[in-house]
Amino acid sequence: MPDLFSSPDDAPWTPALLARTMRRVLEGGIGRVWLRAEVSGLKVYRSGHWYFTLRDAEAQLRAVMWRTYASRHPEPPADGTQVFVYGMPTVWEEKGELRFTVLELLPGERLGPQQLALERVRKALERDGLFEPARKRPLPPLPERIAVVTSLDGAALHDMITVTRSRWPAVELVILDSRVQGAEAEAELVRALRQVNRLPRIDVCILGRGGGSREDLAAFNSEAVCRALAAVTVPTISAVGHETDVTFTDLVADHRAATPSAAMELAVPDRDEILGRVSSLGLRLGQALGRGTRLARERLARAGDRLEVALSRRLERPRRDLERLGAQLDALSPLRVLDRGYAVARDASGRVLRRREDFVPGQPFGLTVSDGVVPARAVGPA
Amino acid sequence: MTAPESGKASLAEDLRRLEEIVRELEREDADLDRALALFEEGVARLRGARERLTQAEARVRKVLEDAEGQLLEIPLDEGN
Known part of the structure; x- marks a missing residue:
């Protein structure tokens, strides 16, 4: 006679362990499915849960529809009604009984093959995370x-x-x-x-x-x-x-x-919204030029050099224009200042020549005026 | 001139660069040459953005696939 109790691996299971394991195996192995079945013996409990049997010619399953789901329906289906139900089989551990938990119930005559096909597609897409x-x-x-x-x-x-x-x-x-x-x-x-x-x-x-x-x-x-x-x-x-x-x-x-x-x-x-943003950037650009060059202007003014004073004025004027005109772009441009007769001297590398010592006698430089650059040569420091 | 020809950069690029320019100028530490260059670029970008917004006419194209499987985009004649 085999020794039933010798190995710890063969220790007896408890009903609770077995019921819990059965529930896991069932839920994990089958999951959620659609059933086409006939309803019989439906009882509505005071708690609002529905208990009934789902059957066909050869088999039957006890089913429960919790109040959360049942309450979406105006009334329970009559006995003998053909239905489609969506849900999953499980084990009710306390009673050791098989139950089908119903999440959704649709009258059978209203759910044609097209809707079933739709449901298949929905589940396939959901499974692959396409609705995530x-x-x-x-x-x-x-x-x-x-x-x-x-x-x-x-x-x-x-x-x-x-x-x-x-x-x-x-x-x-x-x-x-x-x-x-x-x-x-x-x-x-x-x-x-x-x-x-x-x-x-x-x-x-x-x-x-x-x-x-x-x-x-x-x-x-x-x-x-x-x-x-x-x-x-x-x-x-x-x-x-x-x-x-x-x-x-x-x-x-x-x-x-x-x-x-x-x-x-x-x-x-919306175009108007973005145009508003562009205008406000234009305004800030104008104001920022004024602020951004204030230190430079102060340094220039201290030096008292004619060229530097001219440059300083050249900056003062557009700064006032800019703050006044805001987003009016043409008026914002330093090129407009050049139109009024100012010029900027730059050496071959593009550096602005702003002091007397920046000009080397005989060395060429470019004078930017309103319509282009005029080549020039310093005769000597003034 | 460091600014691009208007119409070449995208609107998103113009707006992004404008924000950058304004922020840099607002820091007040830009040197004069740099400030002028930034300003000139900013004005060009502003002009580009405004032109794009005020003069653009939405273009509509339709896609055709030729015999070799290449996709072609041709202007949509809305009359048909």
Whole structure:
């Protein structure tokens, strides 16, 4: 007779250990699945949880739907109803019983093969992390070239061009024509999205079409299109239909917009805002020149040399102009000062000659005036 | 002249460089030659940025693939 108790490795399991192990094996080995089954013996407990049996002709499973999930349904399904349920098998350790935990329950007659196919795609994309928020990339602040995958015939393209013209004309739209519905749409969208990666200097990619029926949007729920979209190397925006239609491309893209116009508004900044920023930079530039050269001017003024005083004045004048005129660019330019008759002397290396000793008798130097440089030669220090 | 021809640098590059120039000039320690050079570049960058913003007309191109699989970008005729 074998010695049942001699080896510590063969120590007897406890019910708790066995039940826990069974639960782990079951949950880990099967995970979440969809079941098509008939509901029977459903009881709603005061706690709000639903307990029922899921069965077909050959087998049955006890099932539970916790209140959190059950409460999303207005009423429990009647006995004998065909349903699709999503959930996972588990072991209820305290009772040592098998349970199917239901997370979602859909009436069987309303879930056609198309929806089941959609569910398969959703799960595949989810499994591969394509919906992960962590992989979402930010949009560049000032895009210069935007790839637009859409139909050349659609209203979506017209809307996007209109938004671009009014909001941010400093951009180039590169259109990749593709059918967006019908049997060819999937293959054409995939091809267009792959082409985006072969175009030079693209900053953003928008995938868009106008709203449509659920069938019209089918290509935007296609696994192949979603994977091609995820493989685009620049940040992406999905803009399909109106707000009520959410497609898988919306979930896979880095950003989602309710309409193609809204996608373009996301992609490009507002010109007036950027012009405001440019003007304020112009103002600061003018003021900064004044401040930045104040020390130099003070040194020059102390020296009292005529040339230096002239240079100092030359700086004083544009400084006042600049502070007054702010962003008026033409007036900001030192070239304007030259227009008024001032000149700058520079030696061959471009250094400004600002003191008498900077001029060596006989040595050539350049005199920059309003329209160019005049070659000159020092006759001697004054 | 150290500033680039306007229209060559990108807008983002112009704005980034302008911020740099303004910050450097605002530090008040730039020497005169340097300050003038920075200022001249700043003005050119400002002009470039403004031209880009006020004169640009959004360009629209469409992509075609030729027989060798090369991608071509041609201007989109919006009439069709």
